[in-house]
Amino acid sequence: MAEPDPRLEFFVEPFTEGRPGNHVTAAIQEAAARGLEVQVGPFGSVAHGALEALIDAASPLLRSALSAGADRISLHITTGSRPHAAIGPTTLHDALTRIIADVEHELGAPLAALSREAKQAAVRMLDTRGAFLLRKAVEDVADAMGVSRITIYNYLNAEKDG
Numbered sequence: 681m682a683e684p685d686p687r688l689e690f691f692v693e694p695f696t697e698g699r700p701g702n703h704v705t706a707a708i709q710e711a712a713a714r715g716l717e718v719q720v721g722p723f724g725s726v727a728h729g730a731l732e733a734l735i736d737a738a739s740p741l742l743r744s745a746l747s748a749g750a751d752r753i754s755l756h757i758t759t760g761s762r763p764h765a766a767i768g769p770t771t772l773h774d775a776l777t778r779i780i781a782d783v784e785h786e787l788g789a790p791l792a793a794l795s796r797e798a799k800q801a802a803v804r805m806l807d808t809r810g811a812f813l814l815r816k817a818v819e820d821v822a823d824a825m826g827v828s829r830i831t832i833y834n835y836l837n838a839e840k841d842g
Contacts, residue, residue: 686731686759688716688738691724692745693752694808703750710744711737724754731759754782779811780824792826799825803835812836 688711692704700708700720708725711718714737716727727734734757745753783805784790791802803821811817822829 685728686734686757688727688729688734688741689724689754689756689758690727690741691754692750701749703745703748706748707741707745707750707753710741714740731757776811776814776817776820779806779809780821782809791821791824794825799827800835800838803832807836 690707690711692700692707694701695704704725708718708720711725711727714729714733716729716733716737718725718727727737729737738755738757742753742755780791783802786805787794787798787802789798791799794802802825806812806817806821811821818829818832822832825832
């Protein structure tokens with residue numbers, strides 16, 4: 681199997697599917713302006729090109745996105761030394777695992793160890809990032825938090841009602 685080209689994966693937040701905002705488009709345009717081929721997806725964008733070009737594009741991409749209003753940017757450079765299947769999420773379930781891990785990192789504890797208020801905040805964060813658009817996400821998040829599915833639905837409904 682041929683090895684993939686080096687790639688720069690980036691996710692600029694806040695992100696709303698179908699309405700990416702100036703901060704997201706600024707990052708995409710910055711990568712494209714440097715001659716990189718950019719593919720936009722629901723879990724981030726990927727720029728392909730020579731490794732040096734990716735490295736050179738990283739700082740201006742970050743600056744442009746932050747200047748345009750980004751409040752968080754996740755960025756990964758992959759050299760192409762591993763097969764594509766080993767890079768990033770390989771299934772949508774893996775994507776949920778990654779989103780949960782990001783939220784746990786931001787909140788400083790596993791979902792199950794959070795207080796009730798922090799669990800509610802975590803559900804809001806997960807919802808904002810599109811986690812609940814994924815099949816069985818409510819069940820998986822409930823398991824990770826050690827609560828029932830009904831509790832997750834209550835947190836989601838409280839957010840929409842509030």
